[in-house]
Amino acid sequence: MSTPSEGAPTGVIHDIGYRPYAGPRLGEGAVAWALFVTGLRNSFGLGRSGRSKVLPMGLLALMLLPALILVGVLVQAKDLLGLDQQIVAYSTYPMTTQLLISVFVASQAPALISRDLRFRTITLYLARPARRATYVLVRMASLTAATFLLVAAPLVLMYVGGLLADLPLGRESQRVGGALVGALLLAACLACTAALVAALTIRRGLAVTAVIVLLLVTYTVVATIQGISADTGHARVGEVAGIFSPYTLVNGVQVYVFDAPHATRTPPTGDGMGVLYLLATAVTVLGSVGAMLLRYRKVQG
Template sequence: MHDLGYRPYAGPRLGGREIAWSFFVTGLRNTFGLGRSGRSKVLPMTLFAMMLLPALILVGVLVQAKDVLGLDAQIVSYSTYPLTTQLLISVFVAAQAPALISRDLRFRSITLYLARPMPRTVYVLVRLASLAAATLVLIGVPLLLLYLGGLLADLPAGRETGRFLGGMLGAVLLALLLSCLSALVAALTVRRGLAVAGVIVVLLVSYTVVTTVQGIAVGTGHPRVGEVAGLFSPFTLVNGVQRALFDVPRATPTPPAGAAMGALYVAVVVLVVAGSVAALLARYRRVSP
C-alpha cells in the first residue's frame, strides 16, 4: 500500500475564547469590506471618508483661522457631530447590519457556526460586538480628529480632554444602541433589502418624527412633550444622556431638563440595549443547528 504521508493534527487546539475572538475580528473586517470583493468596500469606505471630511474641514478652519474668527472652542461640539452626520451613520448601519445578520440566516451558514463549539449566546454577542465596534470606529475617529485639531489650535487641553471623553462616551452609547436596534431588525428577515429598509425606517424616520414633535412642542410652549419625544430616537436619546451627565451644548430643541428626566434617559438606554439583546437571543433560539 502506498503511504500518502497524511498526518493527524498534533498542534495546540484553541478553545471557545479564541473562536469568539476570531469570529469578532472577521465580522469587524467584513463590515468595512476587508477580505471581501472590491464592490463590498465601496459603500463603507465611502461613508467613512465622508464622515472624516467635515471633521478635516472644521480642524482646518479652527487651526488656520482661530484668531481671525475669535474661536475659543470647537466649531461643532463633540456631542453634536454625530447628530449632524446622522444620515451617514444610519446608512452605514443599515447596510452592514444585514450583511452580518441576515446573510447568515438566508444562506443557512448559521448552521455551520452553531455546529461548532460556539453557543448561540456567544454568536449573538460577538455579532453585536463586531457591528458596534465598526460603528464606533465610524463615529469615534472623526471625534478623535477634532480633538487633535483642538490641541493643535492651542485650545485648553484639560477642558478639551474632558469634552472629548464625554463625546466618546456618547459615541459608545450610540454605537451600542444603533447596533442592537439594527441587528434586531435584520434578524427578523432573511431578505437584505427588507432589512435595510427596516433599519432606515427605525433610525431616520424616528429621528425626523422626534425632531418635528420637539419643534412643535417648543413653538406651542410644551417643552416637556419634546423631552419625552426625545426618548424615541437613538440620536436624541444619546444626546440627552450626554446633556444630563456632562452638560454638553444643546443639540436638540428640548434636551432633558432636571435630574429626573436625565435619569429617565439613562434608564431608557439601558432598557433598549438589554431588551434588544434579549429579543435577539429569543430569535436565535428558534434557529435549528
C-alpha cells in the same frame, strides 16, 4: 469476450496521508475572538471583494471630511474669527452626520446577520464549541465596534485639530472624553437595534430598507414633536419624545451626564428626566440583546 486474467488486481488502495488533527484545541474564547475580528474587518469591507469596500470606506471618508474642514478653519482662522472653542461641539457632531451613520449601520448589519441566516452558514458557526449566545453577542459587538470607529474617528480628528489650534488641553480632553462615551452609547443603540431588525429577515435589501426607515423616521417624528412642543410651551412632551430615537436619546444622556451642548430643542431637564434617559438607553441595548437571543433559539444549528 475477454475476461480478466486470474489473480489480477481489480482495485488499488492509495495512502493519501489523511491523519487526525492532534494539535491544540483553543476553545470557545478563541472562536469568539476570531469571529469578532472577522466581523469588524468585514464591516469595512476588509477581507471581502473590492466592491464591498466602496460603501463603508466612502462613508468613513464622508464622516471625516466635514471634521477636516472644521479643523482647517479652526487652525487657520482662529484669531481672525475670534474662535476659542470648536466650531461644532463634539457632542452634536453625530447628529449632523446621522444620515451617514444610519446608512452605514443599515448596510453592514444585514451583511453580518442576514447573510448567515440566508446561506445557512449559521450552522457552521453554531457547531461546537461556539454557543448561540456567543455568536449573537460577538456579532453585535463587532457591529458596535465598527459603528463606534465610524463615529469616533472625526471626533478624534477634531480633538487633534483643537490642540493644534492651542485650545485648552484640559477642557478639550474633558469634552472629547464625554463625546466618545456618547459615541459608544450611540453605537451600541444603533448596532443592537439594526442587528435585531436584520435577524428578522433573510433578505438583505429588505433589512437595509427597514433599518434606514426605522432610524430616520423615528428621528423625524421625534424632532417634529420636540419642535411643536417647544413652540407651544409643552417642553416636557418633547423631553419624553426624545427617548424614542437613538440620536436624541444619547444626546440627552450627554447633556445630563456631561453637561454637553444639546442638539435638540427640548433636552432633558432635572434628575428625573435624566435618569429616564439613562434607563431608556439601557433598555434599548439590553432589550435588543435579549430579543436577539430569543430569536436565535428558533434558528436551527
